[in-house]
Amino acid sequence: MARIARLTYYPVKSCAGIDVPAAEVTRTGLPNDRVFQVITPDSEILTQRPHPVLATVRPRVLGDRLALSAPGREDLVVGIRRDGPRRPVSMAGWDGEGVRQDPRADEWFSDLLGRAAELIGLTPDHHRVTGGETPGAAAFPDGHALLVASESSLDTLNERIAAGQGEPVPMDRFRPNIVIAGWAEPHREDDARELTVGTARIGYAEQCVRCQVPMIDQETGARAGPEPIRTLATYRRSPQGGVVFGMKAAVLRPGQVAVGDEVIVHSWAGPSPSTAAAEPPFTATASRPAESV
Template sequence: MARVAELRYYPVKGCAGVSVERAELTRAGLAHDRAFMVVDEGGVFRSQRRDPLLATVRPVVEDDGRLLRLAAGVEPVVVRVDSDGPRREVRLFGAPFLGIDQGEEAADWLSEVLGAHSRLVRVPPEHDRVTDGLTPGTSGYADSCAVHLLSRSTLDGFNALSGAPALSADRFRPNLVVDGWPEPHTEDLARRIAVGGAELGYAKLAIRCAVTMVDQSSGAKVGPEPLRTLARYRRAAAGGVAFGSKFAVLRSGSLRIGDELVVADWGPSEL
């Protein structure tokens, strides 16, 4: 029997995740997931690909999303969230979106931590992004789809093959970690999943990038794993290496650790 083993959301894109026992799953993913994004002076998003120190920023959402606390190696800052201010154009993988700037204090704090001019923006209420894949959906500032799902058997299978010190799930930044599927990569085959009153629809494989080579505690680049091992056995036909799968939210609901996952529809692997 497959069950939810971990739930994690990432309030600020590229920054540390928050592990929870329960969470609301909205059409855009777990509540507050990737609701904020760090951008450079031109409005282009910052990522651990170029700015691995983002991993050291620990965000905490407070007062039902009205406050955002940011902590790192300097004095923490508490941001009073502006959800109705002027919009500015931002760019995510070259695509234009809008963001609400969160002010000078947040910008100065992030610029000090990252050592580069930075600003913090929030997804505006009218954000209507359409994500791609077999099942279309929406998300905040996530790379693509609303939910990234990874099974423990998939992670265990990788660790058995790599011959390197075992990696934990946080290196891959999933939203849901599932226990109970005995075969690795079962998530690649699940097309429709019911869990905790919610429903997920398979969108696509999760193609991995250099972010997986960043230690999520220190913000240091410590590759070549996992990409070196994944390149041996998880090359995707469309390019890159795949690990875990992305899902759109078909029906919102409440999730908690221990919830059972019921797969209503299966399909072939796209690998």
């Protein structure tokens, strides 16, 4: 029987996640998931891809306050601005706006990254429609409301990495929102089309094409490649380019979820062509950056 093994949300895009025992699934995913992001004064989005140190930032939403901490940095707590001065945002085919947060947060991130940075949050009128096989809504992830992965997928990957004399990787390298346990076969999440998780219902949008973020140690913020991308390239190549791990989903019906809740799949698709072994050579850094960092 498939069950939820882990629930994680990421308050600030590209920063560390927070595991929770239970949560309410909204139209845009888990509450407070990627509702803030760091940008440049020119509205360029700053992520782990060029700035892996962001992985070490531990954000917490405390009611109307946002707490930020990172190794070697003084902790900061600021009030959350629900509205105010805005900055344009453009990502994954969506153009919108974000609300400028406290200037002290801008200074904190600028000092961490060694470049001018600003922290923005969702506007009260935030509206972003996502595509894929099942359309939906989202906050500031690269793609969709939820990223789903299974323990069996990670187990199979780590077995292959070990066979190549590499070091296994933890699930946090892939930054999922929902981790599913209990499927005997790996990558069953790719074939699930409509699922009930807890009392929520979600629908498959697309496979998650991975960039170089899984090669970053999420505890230290250090680049630790070439795994797992090197091994994924041997058997998880997408026909559209890059490698895939996990699936992105839209929320069809909001509801409650908790670790231990049963996962019921109402409809399945056939096997994905990306599960076939890839013969051509693959360059790890060339994968399309489409994951929810």
